[in-house]
Amino acid sequence: MGTVSDAEKKPIVIFVLGGPGSGKGTQCASIVENFGHTHLSAGDLLRAEIKSGSENGTMIQNMIKEGKIVPSEVTIKLLQKAMHESENDKFLIDGFPRNEENRAAFEAVTKIEPAFVLFFDCPEEEMERRILSRNEGRVDDNIETIRKRFKVFQESSLPVVEYYDSKGKVRKIDAAKPVEEVFEAVKAIITPKEEKVKYHSYAILEELSFSDTYGPPVTESSLEHNKKVAV
């Protein structure tokens, strides 16, 4: 990655988790546009591997059709390759880790711990509706495979979310809302602290200028106070 060796600088990784169709890919695209992360979707990398005619292609295709989780070794190699080929040092890893094996193997191999986990929480009925109208020609977007994917999500992926929650690393988002509203919640989490302080101070300054007849003068100390109260 870039000119800095892995030993010197570890990339910043955000895991993006949520049920099938919860809107992970949609929100990642907006995060990339607004915050400059590189988006790595484990599912997309696996689908590209099938297309490339790799020796693992048939195995991956069969696992995806059945909604099963591909062995970690395969997925982690693809993720590592994509990270090494990127010039960026901040990544959204979407749809991974999908189970405990994915999680433990990734941490053991890369020695990377996520900064946090963005977790898109959405009811199954809504996810099912969204997947059935997605129309991207995916082999797993049919009702039979969708039900299997929901089961795998409940049994294998949610425990990973619970693991990170026990470490205080989960940022849960209500993903049942419209796309724009979900992104507002995402922004509040992704926006760097310094930006929030700046924004908060400007907002207070604006408020004061509207009421400057009655408001107190804006002093250095009132801005300092704003900084302290801003998250």
Ligand SMILES: Nc1ncnc2c1ncn2[C@@H]1O[C@H](COP(=O)(O)OP(=O)(O)OP(=O)(O)O)[C@@H](O)[C@H]1O
């Ligand atoms: N908040 C939303 N409200 C309504 N539709 C949405 C919303 N977010 C995404 N969608 C639509 O739902 C479908 C699934 O979204 P998306 O592909 O982003 O989900 P995903 O979590 O990445 O799915 P998967 O895990 O199956 O790859 C897409 O057609 C997308 O346009």
Ligand SMILES: Nc1ccn([C@@H]2O[C@H](COP(=O)(O)O)[C@@H](O)[C@H]2O)c(=O)n1
């Ligand atoms: N860590 C992962 C991620 C995905 N898969 C397989 O790909 C399918 C589609 O994944 P999406 O994230 O694009 O929905 C998924 O159902 C799995 O079969 C995987 O094995 N491991």
